[in-house]
Amino acid sequence: MTSFLDPLISFVSAHAWLAYLTLFLAALLEAVPVAGSVIPGSTIILALSALVPGGELKLPWVLLAAALGAVLGDGSAYWIGRRQQREILNTWPLMNYPRLVAQSESFFHRFGTWAVFFARFVPPIRAFVPVTAGALGMAPAKFYAVNIPAILAWAPAHVLPGVLAVSALHEYAGLHHHGHVGKHIWILTVVAVAIVVGVGLWFIRRRHGSGVAEAKPRG
Numbered sequence: 001m002t003s004f005l006d007p008l009i010s011f012v013s014a015h016a017w018l019a020y021l022t023l024f025l026a027a028l029l030e031a032v033p034v035a036g037s038v039i040p041g042s043t044i045i046l047a048l049s050a051l052v053p054g055g056e057l058k059l060p061w062v063l064l065a066a067a068l069g070a071v072l073g074d075g076s077a078y079w080i081g082r083r084q085q086r087e088i089l090n091t092w093p094l095m096n097y098p099r100l101v102a103q104s105e106s107f108f109h110r111f112g113t114w115a116v117f118f119a120r121f122v123p124p125i126r127a128f129v130p131v132t133a134g135a136l137g138m139a140p141a142k143f144y145a146v147n148i149p150a151i152l153a154w155a156p157a158h159v160l161p162g163v164l165a166v167s168a169l170h171e172y173a174g175l176h177h178h179g180h181v182g183k184h185i186w187i188l189t190v191v192a193v194a195i196v197v198g199v200g201l202w203f204i205r206r207r208h209g210s211g212v213a214e215a216k217p218r219g
Contacts, residue, residue: 013056023065031073033131034093043194049162050186067155074130074147081134104128113142120150
């Protein structure tokens, strides 16, 4: 795995703009209904944040790429929902995920406007709440008044842990930046945790059913 990561880190150092583009797309696609429930956007952002302390990536640009992707993704989903209203919740591909749609509606009804803020930190309904907010007629001013602050909190929450962890490893564990050891430790840890969580959620969903067969037809 180390032999794979070293060339990757070197490539990012030489082509940083591709890393920023990857961060942008990861944040954007994570906010897209259905796609956001399977694309590991958070994992990608957390992993690439390890490249900030060594200078391969610049912190302001990493934060900006993640935030812009999230704003565009959430905003696109919201306006699609607002344009098509509740009809979109009963059409493909959302109709194939009735449990997640029901959870996002329940989340929205429970927390109201604040659902848009809280959902940004709760996968996988993070990908469904913006379109649900639009479909249920939430006003644009209300949506963006909550969505923008949520993203401004979400981006640092996904980037700074990697920056701080790798910096701490270099500062207090005596690891050198040029050796990439701290980066390896953080990236491998993030990927391992993501795999464990993903497999755990897969078993839970398999045990309780996909939700498609269990869900009642929506009127």
